[in-house]
Each structure stands twice: as structure tokens, then as C-alpha cells.
Amino acid sequence: MNLYGVIFYLLAFIILASTAMAVTRRNLMHAIVYLVFSFFGTALLFYLLGAPFLAVLEVIIYAGAIMVLFLFIVMMLEINPAEEPVSSYLRRWLPAAVLGALSLAAASSLLLFKAGPPLVLPLSAASPLEFGRFLFQRYWFSVEIVSFLLFVALVGALYLGRREG
């Protein structure tokens, strides 16, 4: 294992630990702040895997915009912390955790125990210029469709959020 491998496993640990903390917190504020850590780790992982532009977008869109939107909503709604007892919390988590762990075990055994030498990822990066050219040459129509989707989402959010009467 070389230096980049060490960085990868470190980032994987950060992502997994902060995501696990986020999905188990009972206070929504804490969950969202842990999730910001997870998204920062993912952004660094994108940078390591050769996508610097996507790393920047991950920080701006996921860790920035989406999480701030969540924070605003949580502050707006004044959610009172759930009073449910710990036992019902655990009972609710048990089937989900068992099924998730079994699925993960099946997926990792399929992915890891394969015949032949493992395919090791090379170190390379796509510059934002190269990526932008590729995106607008090959996928310009999809970009238009996605912009329309964002417009529809904007209209839908405005419509749903308006005051009644």
C-alpha cells in the first residue's frame, strides 16, 4: 500500500464514520453537521480519484447549498426532539441494520473475491476544461433537460411553499 492508498483508506474511514454518526443521531442539527463532514470527505475522495471539478461542486452543492437548506428547514420547523424511548428506537433500527449488513456482506464478497489479479486504479485527473468540453460536446442535450428539471423543481417548491389563502 502506498501513500495514496493510505489517504484513500483514511478518507473512507472519515466518510463511513461520519455518515454512521449522522444517520443515528436523534438531534437533527447534529445529524446535518456530521453529514457535512461526510460530504467534505467525499469531496476529497473525488479529488483523489481524479475529479477536481466534481470535488469543488461537491463542496459547493452538497456540503454548501443542500446542507444549508436542510439547516434552514430544521430551524424553521422548530422540531421538538423525539420522546420515543430508546427501546423502540433500537427495535426500529434492528431489521434495517441487519438487512443492510447482510446486503453489504453479499456485495463485498461479490466484489472482493474475484479470480485474477485485482485491477488497481491509476493516478490521473481530468482538468475542468477537459471535463467541460466533454460535457457540452457529448451531453449538451442532457444538460438542457437537467436545467429544465431544476426549473420545474423551483416552480414546484414555490407552489408548495406558498401560504394558504
Place this chain on the structure above:
Amino acid sequence: MPLEILLMNTIVPYSHVLVLAAAVFFLGAACAAARRNLVMILIGVEVMLNAAGVALVGASLRWQHLDGQALVIFIMCVAAAEVAVGLALIIYSQRRTGTLDADRYNLMKG
């Protein structure tokens, strides 16, 4: 460890990236299945979309092709749209019913 090995131009096997993506995905799926709060369910969906992005960026590096990264852009747009509409729906249902608990939505119950 000699410096050449330490600075070798490789990262990790591709399957390790996929296992990481699968682990994050199942964390998100378990969150969406186990939590009752609507905001936490939406967060679980976000985590799942993010895991798909990790797998796609790894695949983009594996095949040395930019298609995977282009798909991540679209996933981010879909996630942003989904969060905007989802949070608007959460506010709407909170106004209508006064609760965010998914188990209390039993308007159709006879």
C-alpha cells in the same frame, strides 16, 4: 518502505472503491428505512445518491473515460431538485398535519 513504492502512481483496487460506495449506500438505505422523521428519511436518500456518485467517479477512473463524471453532474442536479421539492413537501405536510413523524400520517385509516 522505499520512496518509490510510497509514491507509486496507483491508488487502490477498484473493488475497494465499490465496497466503500456500497457501505455508504446501505447506511443511507438503513437510515431511510429505520428513521421516522421525514427530514432524516430525505437525508438517507441524499446519502444514497452520494454513494452512487462515489462509485461513478471510481468507474470513470477505472476506464479512463469521462462518462462517469458527467453522470455525477446529473446526479447532483437531481439531488438538488429532489431536496428542494422534498423539503417543500415536508413543510407543506407539517402545515397540514402539524407533525413530521411519518408514522402519524394515518388520514386514510378507517
